Amino acid sequence: MSVLMAIAMSIVLFSSYFSYPPEIRGLNYWAFSLLMLVGGAGLFASSRLGVPDLVVLLTANSAFVCGVGLTLIGTQKFYGLKPSWWLFSLLWLLCLAGITYWHVWEPSFSARVAVFSYLVSVYYFYLTIIVWRHGEPHFSTRFLYVLLGIQSVVVFTRGTLAMLFGSELVNIMASGPFQSLYLALAQFMILLLAVSFNTVSTRRLQGLLERRSTLDPLTQVLNRRGFADVYAKELGLMRRQFTVMTVLSIDLDYFKKINDTHGHIIGDRVLVEVAALIGKALRVSDHIARFGGEEFVVLLPETGLDRALQIAERILKAVRASGAHGLPPYTVSIGVACQSSPDEKLDGLLLRADQALYRAKSGGRDRIEIAAPLVTSAVAPVMPLVAPVMTPASAVASNG
Numbered sequence: 001m002s003v004l005m006a007i008a009m010s011i012v013l014f015s016s017y018f019s020y021p022p023e024i025r026g027l028n029y030w031a032f033s034l035l036m037l038v039g040g041a042g043l044f045a046s047s048r049l050g051v052p053d054l055v056v057l058l059t060a061n062s063a064f065v066c067g068v069g070l071t072l073i074g075t076q077k078f079y080g081l082k083p084s085w086w087l088f089s090l091l092w093l094l095c096l097a098g099i100t101y102w103h104v105w106e107p108s109f110s111a112r113v114a115v116f117s118y119l120v121s122v123y124y125f126y127l128t129i130i131v132w133r134h135g136e137p138h139f140s141t142r143f144l145y146v147l148l149g150i151q152s153v154v155v156f157t158r159g160t161l162a163m164l165f166g167s168e169l170v171n172i173m174a175s176g177p178f179q180s181l182y183l184a185l186a187q188f189m190i191l192l193l194a195v196s197f198n199t200v201s202t203r204r205l206q207g208l209l210e211r212r213s214t215l216d217p218l219t220q221v222l223n224r225r226g227f228a229d230v231y232a233k234e235l236g237l238m239r240r241q242f243t244v245m246t247v248l249s250i251d252l253d254y255f256k257k258i259n260d261t262h263g264h265i266i267g268d269r270v271l272v273e274v275a276a277l278i279g280k281a282l283r284v285s286d287h288i289a290r291f292g293g294e295e296f297v298v299l300l301p302e303t304g305l306d307r308a309l310q311i312a313e314r315i316l317k318a319v320r321a322s323g324a325h326g327l328p329p330y331t332v333s334i335g336v337a338c339q340s341s342p343d344e345k346l347d348g349l350l351l352r353a354d355q356a357l358y359r360a361k362s363g364g365r366d367r368i369e370i371a372a373p374l375v376t377s378a379v380a381p382v383m384p385l386v387a388p389v390m391t392p393a394s395a396v397a398s399n400g
């Protein structure tokens with residue numbers, strides 16, 4: 001029954017492989033590995049049907065070792081690591097050579113089982129380390145590496161039993177209660193492994209879809225939803241740490257003309273480039289989003305107006321120096337709004353930044369404007385509602 005279920009799980013993994021996004025790799029190798037592991041267990045059982053021992057040993061162990069090897073390849077691909085095909089081939093050749101040597105030339109049951117078991121045990125141990133080191137911190141990952149760790153210990157124990165006692169107890173080609181129990185346990189572990197592969201891949205899909213739903217597909221920066229999420233987190237920090245943060249509303253100048261003159265494909269490349277240029281001017285803790293069209297918004301946590309103006313100026317300069325890679329030159333206008341009260345709403349903050357941006361546009365473009373500070377009913381405004389027009393140079397000059 002567990003064999004049938006493992007086969008069914010393998011089919012599920014195959015169908016996931018064909019339907020999941022290509023970023024989720026390795027599922028086909030896992031699916032094949034399950035078939036091989038189940039096949040290996042089945043071939044061992046065929047010795048009871050009178051198939052010659054050497055044939056059973058070589059085919060069953062080959063299937064089993066390939067199964068373990070493909071588990072490694074699938075796992076490495078899944079975690080974006082280079083697949084160790086050399087290790088796969090080495091394990092397979094060593095096992096076949098060992099089995100043939102200790103079965104034909106110098107028959108020794110205990111040496112054969114011990115060497116085979118130790119090799120496979122080391123292999124499982126290596127797999128455990130890979131999943132432990134590269135898996136995301138989640139139950140599905142822990143379940144997988146604990147399972148692989150148990151496999152490693154079980155196989156190691158079998159090898160040690162063979163070494164110590166050389167007993168027929170560990171000969172799974174003979175019939176007996178211990179052998180039946182061992183095979184049943186092995187099949188159950190394969191089933192659990194299949195469940196685990198499916199769980200980690202589903203979890204990966206979930207994470208990927210979550211990330212996609214918060215990213216702009218063209219520029220790969222945050223979209224409006226992603227921005228709202230990070231803003232909410234930063235607002236929580238701002239509330240706890242009594243800091244300020246600043247938003248830059250950035251809009252490409254005369255972008256319609258770029259599209260009309262050079263076509264939409266070039267227009268798209270300009271959008272991708274401007275996102276990259278803005279990103280380069282920021283710290284890793286800052287956030288950049290595209291709010292559709294040619295409008296970008298930057299969130300600068302723990303940043304006051306002075307520092308934000310320096311960053312805005314840096315962006316302006318970087319964009320002015322653009323025009324490489326066959327793209328036309330272009331400029332941007334920037335509206336800057338600083339949030340000093342955690343009670344201000346995101347919509348209000350963006351509105352202030354947009355109003356400043358609008359002034360930058362109407363003031364001639366390729367420039368920075370500062371938004372008027374928030375006016376609350378409790379606190380009288382300390383600055384004029386309309387902030388003075390700032391050219392890039394004056395903005396920086398006024399900030400030292």
Ligand SMILES: Nc1nc2c(ncn2[C@@H]2O[C@H](COP(=O)(O)OP(=O)(O)OP(=O)(O)O)[C@@H](O)[C@H]2O)c(=O)[nH]1
Binds near residue numbers: 218255259271292293
């Ligand atoms: N290539 C491309 N163009 C887009 C995209 N989204 C919006 N646009 C274009 O962006 C242009 C925006 O034009 P406008 O709103 O007139 O702005 P503008 O020409 O930059 O003028 P100002 O903002 O006033 O300087 C339109 O031509 C849209 O078709 C996109 O994803 N790719």
